[in-house]
Amino acid sequence: MSSVEIHQMRDCPTSAQMGAIETSAMKDGVTTGAEMMRRAGRALARAALEASGAGPGDRALVLCGPGNNGGDGYVAASALREAGLDVQVSALGxxxxxxxxxxxxxxxxGEAIAPLDPEALGQGPRPALMIDAVFGTGLSRPVPDVLPKAFAAIRSAPGAGPLTIVAAxxxxxxxxxxxxxxxxxxxxxxxxxxxxxxxxxxxPGHFLEQxxxxCGTLEIASIGLSQDDRTPPLTEPHEGDITRLVAPGAAEAAKWLAGWARPEPGGHKFSRGHVLVLGGGPGKGGAARMAARAALRTGAGLVTLGVPADAITENAARLDAIMLSVVETADDLGGMLEDDRxxxxxxxxGLGIGERTRAMVRVSLDARRATILDADALTSFADHPEELFDRLHEDAILTPHEGEFARLFPDLGLKSRDMSKIDAARRAADRAGCVILLKGAATIVASPGGAASLHPGLYERDTRWLATAGAGDTLCGILAGLAAHAPDGRLHGAAECATSIHAEAARSFGPGLIAEDIPDRIPDLYRAHGL
Known part of the structure; x- marks a missing residue:
């Protein structure tokens, strides 16, 4: 059992969905409730022993709750006892x-079970390991006051040795x-x-908010349920109601990336798609150049950067393979879009905030191409988002960070206890009528109708070095490079794939990453996956 198993699990179910999965498995005779509980508890015990290094004679504390999570804890306690540990069980209720x-x-x-008494838990030597099996995934109300007091007592218990805490x-x-x-x-x-x-x-809660x-290290344990076909593999469109976890292992990523990024035999540059990136005036072009370079590296056959006339010289000094065109006004843009290629x-x-940008967005959306709107294009509509929503269509993608999202969708609170970031993105996609790519350590891709995916830049896929200026601009370019040749109706998949490429390119560089590094890591990433 290892955190790498996250790659093998395609579903990321809510508590209610998990309950339905278990109920269906029991109804179909796949397993029983007792067998699932036994597997869960024994997996807890094995993981606790491995993580703590505890052995015969060492003390272990198991905290059990009043429901099925507590049942997992009692199984774990029995397994630890079989391994020779001195086990104490304390129960809430x-x-x-x-x-x-x-x-x-x-x-x-079959042995003594002490009440969850903070004073008693603070007495005696600190155990070598502790299992928290008090509340599990079904918790929806504030925890009782006794629980934080018990936790504080355990933290302060005397002892020189380390305490390993494992959560059920x-x-x-x-x-x-x-x-x-x-x-x-x-x-x-x-x-x-x-x-x-x-x-x-x-x-979802393993990746969202706190x-x-x-959670520490996250590992997945089998409890005897088969990984069925409710959610399709990444090579197929996602239309399920369970959030899809976008964390491909090497073998799956190779097949997936090949489908998105490998050029067709006998193709040409226009068959790989032509991306137009609109940039700002003099001194404001860095963000658009990074997006353009990322689009070209990802696989677009051509990329053009459209900028005002007084920014042409600056950009020409910085670009070679990327073409340049003068785009001063929305009418200029409309003229370019007469080219169906x-x-x-x-x-x-870097486009700037205001009416010029709003006009550019209106013309772009009316052209019905794959259109990625980010940064200034979103902020320009913050005071009148309905104007934007009225023009959006299924070939558009919004890529806000959480601040931009809050400005466009102020009623969809991202910090609500009742609404997850996933739910907020789903509602936003329905309202906007297009794909939403909501950026963050846990990035959410949501489409109208409820399809949602989560890319975890956390745990063994840690992407903390992406918290740097310009990283979002390169993500836009990567997404455009894929969207430029995406089949109709596949922009959700393009957003999933772009998020993964972006993260893996950054992870391959690591400490000291700046946004300019990301496009140049993409060829090595493709090569590593056999493209």
Whole structure:
């Protein structure tokens, strides 16, 4: 069991969806509730032993809750006891009130179960490992006051040795659908895990809000459910209601990237698509140049940078393979768009905020090409977003960061306990009538009708070096390079693929990354995947 298994799991279900998956599996005779609980608890115990290095005679503490997550904990306690550890179990609520499968494993444990008493938990030597099996993915209300007090007592217990904390499915106090904290005092009242074992699949809360900071390392454990065909592989369009996790392993990425980026035999530059990037005036061209270069490196056959006349000389001094054209006004742009071979447009990076940009956007959208709107193109409509929404269509993609998203969709709060970032992006896509690529460490791609994908730039796919000026501009270019030759109706897939290329190119460079480095890493990335 390893965090690399995240690559193999295509679903990222909510709590309700996970419950439906389990119910369906039991109804179809694939497994039973008791077998799933036994697998989950034993996986917890194995992971805890491996992570902590604990062995016979070492102390272990298992905190169990009043539901099925607690049942997982009782199984883990029994498995740790079998491994020779001195195991103490503390329960929130009376374990005699448990019913169903959890009650079965309380009986199997068969030893004393102490109440979750903060004072008692602060006594005696610190254990070598602790399993948090109090609340799992179904938690939707604030945790009881006793829980943060118990966590504080465990933290302060005497002892010189390290304490390894392993969470069952998700640390208690994190809402698994949104990543929001359900502890009144904030993150200090949640017991941050060193390792979180997610059962069957990662959940949205592992990647959103406070989840990544409190989960430690994330690993996936099988509980006997088959990975069925509810969500198609990345090589097929995503139309399911369960969020698709875009975290391809090497073999899958090779096939996926080949479908998007490898030129067709016998093709020519126009068959690979012609991208037009609109740029700003003198001294404002860096963002558009980076987007243009990224589009060309990604695979567009031609890229043209359209700028005002007084910016031509500056850009000509910096560009070779990228063509230049004078675009002063929306009428100039309209004239260029009479050429049907222009297949994708990028508006926003360094373009400027105001009526000129709004006019350019209107003309671009009326031309019905693949149109990527970012940065200034979005901010220019912040005071009247409905004007933008009325013109958007299925061949458009909005690529806001969270601040730009909040300006366009002020009622879709990204910090709401009741609405996840995924839900907000879905609602925005329905309202705008086009694909939304909502950037962040966890990037969301959403399409009208509910299809949503999550690209996790977290855990072993950490992309923290992308937090640098111009990184979003290169993402626009990568997206345009793919969208320029994307089949009709496949812009959601282009956005998924572009996000992955962007992240992997950045990860291959690592510390010290600046945005200009990203396009030049793409050829090595393609080569590594056999393109």
């Amino acid at each position: 009376d374990p005699r009130n448990l019913r169903g499968d959890a009650a079965l494993f309380v009986e199997e444990w 499915d998700i640390p208690s106090g994190i809402q698994s659908d949104t990543g929001a904290l359900l502890a009144p005092g904030g993150a200090e009242e949640v017991l941050a895990a060193d390792l979180t074992i997610a059962f069957h699949a990662a959940k 989840g990544p900071a409190l 222009l297949s994708a447009l990028v508006l926003g990076p």
